[in-house]
Amino acid sequence: xxxxxxxxxxxxxxxxxxxxxxxxxxxxxxxxxxxxxxxxxxxxxxxxxxxxxxxxxxxxxxxxxxxxxxxxxxxxxxxxxxxxxxxxxxxxxxxxxxxxxxxxxxxxxxxxxxxxxxxxxxxxxxxxxxxxxxxxxxxxxxxxxxxxxxxxxxxxxxxxxxxxxxxxxxxxxxxxxxxxxxxxxx
Numbered sequence: 001x002x003x004x005x006x007x008x009x010x011x012x013x014x015x016x017x018x019x020x021x022x023x024x025x026x027x028x029x030x031x032x033x034x035x036x037x038x039x040x041x042x043x044x045x046x047x048x049x050x051x052x053x054x055x056x057x058x059x060x061x062x063x064x065x066x067x068x069x070x071x072x073x074x075x076x077x078x079x080x081x082x083x084x085x086x087x088x089x090x091x092x093x094x095x096x097x098x099x100x101x102x103x104x105x106x107x108x109x110x111x112x113x114x115x116x117x118x119x120x121x122x123x124x125x126x127x128x129x130x131x132x133x134x135x136x137x138x139x140x141x142x143x144x145x146x147x148x149x150x151x152x153x154x155x156x157x158x159x160x161x162x163x164x165x166x167x168x169x170x171x172x173x174x175x176x177x178x179x180x181x182x183x184x185x186x
Contacts, residue, residue: 008092008128009074017124028053028072036066057081058099070112078135083107092128093147101133104141104159111147134169143178154184 002010004018015021035049050063053072058079067087069075074091078099085105089095093111111128115121129148133139137151140159151157152169161178170184 009094011093011127011129013125013127015124016126024071028070031072032068038065040065055094063087064105074111077101084141092126093130095131095133097133098135098137098153100136102138104139104143106142107139107145108143109145113147 002012004014004021005024007014008021031049031053035046035053038045038049040046046063047061050061050067051057053069054061054075054077055073057077058081060079061077061081063081063083064085064087066085067083069089069091071091074093075089075095075097077097078101080100081097082101083103084107086107087103088108090110090112095109095111109131111131113127113129115126131145131147132150134151134153134155136154137157138155139145139157140161142159143157143161143163145151145163149163150166151163152167152171154170155167156172157163157167157178158172158174160176161174162176163173164177167173167178167180171180172182172184173180
């Protein structure tokens with residue numbers, strides 16, 4: 001029999017109010033508070049703390065404070081990752097981010113899904129869909145990436161966009177909903 005955690009990361013319906021899940025959420029909030037209260041100039045302590053929060057990360061991760069996430073362990077970032085202020089990740093499903101990715105301020109990545117039916121939603125059952133961001137991607141400020149989205153390598157996502165579906169590699173995409181407006185090299 002699967003645990004609610006296993007169902008969650010596996011994309012199945014799960015109970016969001018499961019005691020094990022709530023315990024992990026609260027523990028991570030304590031770690032986030034500690035991270036966000038570190039002196040911004042204490043780069044060594046910040047890198048150590050972010051490595052303890054995230055599932056994995058490559059060399060030279062730089063995450064400006066404040067940073068918010070649900071679990072952290074479901075987030076994997078590649079080499080030379082950079083995120084600006086107010087990066088928020090709801091990582092009920094896996095979030096995989098490639099090498100040399102730049103995230104602007106106030107960017108949110110949401111993997112959590114809820115029913116649009118209020119009775120179902122109030123049951124506290126939900127599911128999650130992973131987000132994948134390729135290598136060499138720049139995501140502008142105040143972008144929201146929704147569950148299940150893949151952004152290919154070498155993309156630029158314009159500020160304020162809401163990414164509701166996959167963006168193919170080598171694209172410049174903007175808007176709400178976010179749409180490809182130009183292919184790199186054209």
